[in-house]
Amino acid sequence: MSRIGRPRIVLAISLAAILLLVSAFVPAMNITHAAPGDVTLVKSGRVASDSLTTGNTTSWTFGGEATILPGAKFTHSEDAQGLHIGVQAGAPSQWTGFYAVTQNTSASLFHAFITLPYTSMPKGEEYNTGLYVQTSNKHMINYIGCLAVAFDGGPYFWTVNHSFGPADQTTTIETLYQSTGTMPLAQDCTIITNGNNFLKVYLGGQVVVNKDNLTLSIPPPFNAYLEVETTSTSAMRNGTYTDYYAALGEDVVVSGAPPGGKVQIEDSSGGVLVSSTANITGVATLNVGQLQLPLSGYFIRVYDVDGTLIGSTPSAVTVWGGDVYTVSTV
Template sequence: SIVVANTATTSTLYSDTGLTHSTTYAYRVYAINSVGTSSPSSTASGTTLAVAPSSPTRLSATVASSSQINLTWTAPTDNGGSAITGYKIERSTDGGTTWSTIVPNSGSTSTTYSDAGLMPGTTYGYRVSTINSAGTSPPSNTASATTLAVAPSAPTGLTATAASSSQINLSWTAPNNGGSAIIGYMIERSTNGGSIWTTLVANTGSTATTYSNVGLSPSTTYAYRVSAINSVGTSPPSNTASATTNTGTVSLVTPGLVASDPLNKTATQQQLTANPGIWTFDGSAKAGGFPFFFNEDAQGLHIGVKAPKAGNWSGFYASTQSSTAPFPTLFHALVTAPSRTIPANDFNAGIYVQTAQPLINYVFCGESTSTTLTYWSVVLASGNANQATKTTTLYTDPAPNQPLTRDCTIVTNGQNYLEVFIDQKLVYQSTSLKQNMTTPFIFFLESQTSNAAQVLYGVFRNFYATSGESVVVNGIPAGATMVQIVDPTGAVLATASVSSGTATLPVGQFAYPLKAKIIVYGSGNKVVASTSGVVSIYAGDVYSVH
């Protein structure tokens, strides 16, 4: 074809532009003058150079799974005059701000690619460039896709720490969320070393990585595992972590001791009269103007009387009465007789628990001394406002040569229930004995005699009154089976089973305070709670497990 019909110049150079790259062209030239056109020259040929191809088109990205995205595109219409040898593939995870080359040259004319090993729930952007021998094209359009989310991976670093006898604290590290935000955690617990698991919390509904498990039993080992939850599902469980709750503490919450006096200070009669403390000193000897004496020293409170004449009784006492509830129901003192026998007539010293009514209704525990012996007994009396009109001996110790000093403990509700202990041995008990006594009872330490020849003394020591005859332990955790009071030598002083979280230990027979520990046991005699050490225990005490 004619490229130029007449150059209109004598120049022997010409540039043919706008040619197709990598194409061979043949040329011949004619000379023109005024006469006409010459024959053509010889033929000369040349081939244009190849260039980089044009960009691929119609790039698309399709999610295949939680870890793979598939790409497809259309090969460019212009290969730049050189065969396409491959494609360069780039990827962005920040919306196209930055790009990284994932395939420098595919080495293939295939127009598909699968990008695998991706993170779940993540958006990836892509662009593709064509490669030939001349170079690389500009990138294609951008295409994006988001991999599917999966259940989270398992939480890591789970730890369990005992915070108290009833609480264990958990902590863990949040896992990879699987491409979907974590919405909570499932917490499981085992009490048999991981053989059986129960769901403690189905879903915490929080991204917090701590949890406090409360209301646990003391001295018990608990195992835990945690799983993460997102919109897709629940992860496998974390590592297992275990902790053992601390031993519970048994603490006194309500003391049973209502009143007490060791009766061992040094005080004269005049000093005791001026400062009587909890006591009121009085008696028929004082009212009748008969001899009476009292003083206190390390041996106890000495109360002495002398009858106005042989055979006529005279007495003197120290009395006390509780003014506030709870009123005591257990009374105790150590009583000492003056001697095993006296030259004439009789003498007695003991403790009395008497009604608050203006009646002479009482229970007596003490000694009686005559010309032949000293014996100990328990007596119930009833009467009018002035005197006892009826006495009933409930117990008399039949043993010969009885001790001159003995513990007396009276436990009564004033109506039908009565227990009496002498030297910590139960000597009388009834649940149907009519006593006709109302609270608050009046307690007496009294000496009486019909001997007019000399002043005879009863001695009293270690008085106390308590609100009951048992020790109660409340708040005992589930699984506990038994509570014991154990002295420092390991001797078990009292035992009680647990019922509905409470144990009641009968201890009325003891002299107080008891120096001992209170121990709560679970299965297999495992200690689940105890007092912090040896404590002073009184009947009527109420303890609780914390």
């Protein structure tokens, strides 16, 4: 019998054995890859939230000049359409206000959806409605206001003011923003401030003020006001508010990420809402201030520099500005 072909058979058997060993070894190598770790909430940024549509106003205190000025009238109510505040001046050209105010708060981000019911006012009358962030210090009246304004002749406009003065009297008003052209009659306003030098205001989701070199002199803790002011004697002038919330800030901070890696807020299908790159210490900052909070039904996911998923919230979470998360890898 010829043995010429035998070495080839032995070689083929040897190669088959090697392939079998390799194929058996590869799954074991796959098992050693680390599974994605958990991204867990360390601190919530939520301070307060109120849809202003439930009829329950127990978390608010109501007051204003209308309660003491002769002839002035005021009203407030809440229903499925929002919190309604109304005021009527008791004398011509006399500014009269009525408001809802929060308790003292540690928040630095404040939001409300404000509806302006009027495009103009009768001759000689003025009106404004808005969200205010004011110091709780009773010896000063320093505040930031995000307002919608209507007056005789029009057109109506939106404005951001910095106002200050002693006790209960505003002596100086600085206009930091005033709209031009046609604007919505109803829109979101978000005020973010440290009360010292920094102020950022979103109107309708767009930044209209962003300064870090101001002299605000609004020492915390703060109070948030929803207020209507008017000189109108001809009728009760109303304002409507919904979706109030307050948070610790506009950023979501995630620590423990790989430097240079991506941290993202994603929906259930992987669509990216916000993305940020982790710095050299592994901290990523995701800005959500321009969005309507909270963000519900989202995942926070962390990726290595090569795009490998290394961490995720185990399930969908509710995200607030000021939230702090950390990544625990396994």
